[in-house]
Amino acid sequence: MKRNERKDFHEHFSKQMNEQEQAGRVVRSTHGIYSIATESKTYTGTLSGRFHNEITENRDYPAVGDWVIFQPYDNNSKALIQRILQRRTLLSRKKAGTGNEEQIIAANIDAVFIVTALTKEFNVRRLERYVQQVYESGARPVVVCTKRDLCDTVSEKLWQVERVAPGVPVYAVDSLTGEGMVSLLTEVNEGETISLIGSSGVGKSTLINRLLHKEVQATKNVRESDERGRHTTTHRELFELPEGAFIIDTPGMRELQLWGDQETTAGTFSDIENLSQQCKFRDCQHEQEPGCAVQQAIAEGELEAERLNSFNKLKRELHRLELKDQYGTHRTNRMLHGPNKGKIYPS
Structure with missing residues (x-):
């Protein structure tokens, strides 16, 4: 990969590598197996023994969105990850439980779409926590309110969001019909990376399918009793949007335990x-x-x-x-x- 070929490969990363080194971006991570994308192909990668031995905490592992230096092997079909290039931004949360461990959500993101539904799931106190964690990451927050077709008080709820998230852009969309998507696309910029976060059942997978103009993520109905969804997305994965931006889908969160200061x-x-x-x-x-x-x-x-x-x-x-x-x-x-x-x- 030449250093200027990928729109999302910033000068920030180029300065950290030698001419002989090969870099790629982690676009998927599942149980220690990584998909590493370059301009020409995607490798199946694992950590090199040396890299693995140098890891001391959770944040040292590669995350979706990371740029990594790797060494191809096995007839150029697989890759050994040698190191992570220093991140520009990092979205994380406190890992569930009583310990004090950090859980990485996504790396090198420019914006985070905080997705909430305009139904029973709507909760401004939860939105405050999401906004807090996005500011901690170094990315810019954007609130996306889905299922506007199921809400009779859209304006009132958008006003409530604006009250608890001063200065944060807020959009109401219907991902099935596309209503409101034109306005939301003003937040999608070429070369930038967006991460989606939100509870299960709020419509993240439906939203990403609409943004990609094709069905890449499975969707499921929510329970009628409490409008909670099941975890349709079970792993983190990065996709390229038609507009030249990149988007990371993440599993739904039952809770968000803060990480930061x-x-x-x-x-x-x-x-x-x-x-x-x-x-x-x-x-x-x-x-x-x-x-x-x-x-x-x-x-x-x-x-x-x-x-x-x-x-x-x-x-x-x-x-x-x-x-x-x-x-x-x-x-x-x-x-x-x-x-x-x-x-x-x-x-």
Whole structure:
């Protein structure tokens, strides 16, 4: 692959490799087997022994969207992955469970389409968490509301999204008929990579089929009782769109446990952050302090109290994650819930 042949191969990656090295992009990952695409063909790849021995944590493994250096073998039909080129962006979450492990969702993405349905599944608190994680990744968030044909209050729900995701583009579409897709395509730019995230049953596979203009992803009906879907997509995979962009489909998420730090909440909760600048005290906790602009906005109906509760909850969750990363799970629990709450225990 010549370095300027792939539209998604940025100069950022070109600077990290030698002329003799061969690079390709991971377009599919399943149980340690990787599909690596170049301009001319796709290889079935595995990790080289040296690379595997150098891995110390989950994020060291290749992910869909990664650019990797590989060595072809077996008559140029297979490949040994030697290393990952430094990522530009990384979308991840905390792995389910009580541990403190990161789970990679996609790498080197420019935008993330947060997909939600305008039905019973619609939940603005969940959207806040998705937006938070996208800002943490370094990509730009876009909210895509599907199944608009099943909703009689589209405008009201879009307004609710705009309230909890200030400045984030929001689109309502019907993936089956194509209604709203023309507007959404303004977010699809040549050479960029988009990742889809969202719960099961919100219509991610139907949306990707519409964007690709062909049936590449299987779809299933949701349960009528709770409108929850089954995991139609069971792995992550990258596709090229007709517009010259690239899109990564991901399995549906039952929950999104945050991964990152507290700094990125400024983007997700820019409304609260802006109000905080008007508080009388710089360290205002927005509780009972006099001159609190946030509490005043709530009293005047300009800000929902639930929005502040969500802000505080996410800050606590990210703070706990930072402590667990620094001190471990056991010591963090003692610090937050033990008889000496707040005390930093020595190593």
